[in-house]
Amino acid sequence: VATSAVFxxxxxxxxxxxxxxxxxxxxxxxxxxxxxxxxxxxxASAASALKSACAADDAAAACNALQxxxxxxxxxxxxxxxxxxxxxxxxxxxxxxxxxxxxxYGRHPExxxxxxxxxxxxxxxxxxxxxxxxxxSAATLPAxxxxxxx
Numbered sequence: 001v002a003t004s005a006v007f008x009x010x011x012x013x014x015x016x017x018x019x020x021x022x023x024x025x026x027x028x029x030x031x032x033x034x035x036x037x038x039x040x041x042x043x044a045s046a047a048s049a050l051k052s053a054c055a056a057d058d059a060a061a062a063c064n065a066l067q068x069x070x071x072x073x074x075x076x077x078x079x080x081x082x083x084x085x086x087x088x089x090x091x092x093x094x095x096x097x098x099x100x101x102x103x104x105y106g107r108h109p110e111x112x113x114x115x116x117x118x119x120x121x122x123x124x125x126x127x128x129x130x131x132x133x134x135x136x137s138a139a140t141l142p143a144x145x146x147x148x149x150x
Contacts, residue, residue, distance in 0.1 A: 043072040050121060054114025059104050062114055066097060089125050096120040 046069035053061035063081060070078035073087040081101040085094045096117040103112035 039072045043069055046072065047121070051118060054118035054121075057112060057114050059100060059112040059114075062100060062112075062117060063104060066100070090120065090123065093117075093120040093124045 046065050050062055050065035050069060053059075053065050066081065066084045067078050070084035070087045078084060078087065081097050081104075085097050088094050088097065096119075100112060100117055103110050
């Protein structure tokens with residue numbers, strides 16, 4: 001009998017806690033903000049590494065830095081310079097990245113100078129970094145059906 005009473009009280013406490021919590025929005029916003037901060041730091045670190053690589057005309061280091069930066073620009077992997085090109089917003093940066101790719105992997109490798117890539121990167125519009133697993137919120141999704149049949 002005492003055990004049943006203990007379980008009944010625990011069940012009532014659980015029911016009360018559930019009732020209080022159901023009116024509150026989930027606390028996912030705080031976690032998303034922390035992950036966005038990490039992505040922003042990673043993007044800034046990659047940009048700094050790219051600046052150094054471009055100043056030293058180090059094509060391999062520039063490639064690595066661009067891939068790290070590209071990984072902060074959207075979901076999914078960023079494993080090649082072509083993946084980076086898919087994530088840039090300006091034609092100038094896309095062209096500079098493709099020139100780097102030709103210098104690294106072309107039939108006739110050529111000397112690469114980082115000044116043009118850095119200038120194009122510097123002019124690329126900055127956007128808020130998103131975690132790789134970020135999904136649109138329900139607020140941004142279109143309604144599937146209108147209420148009332150209208």
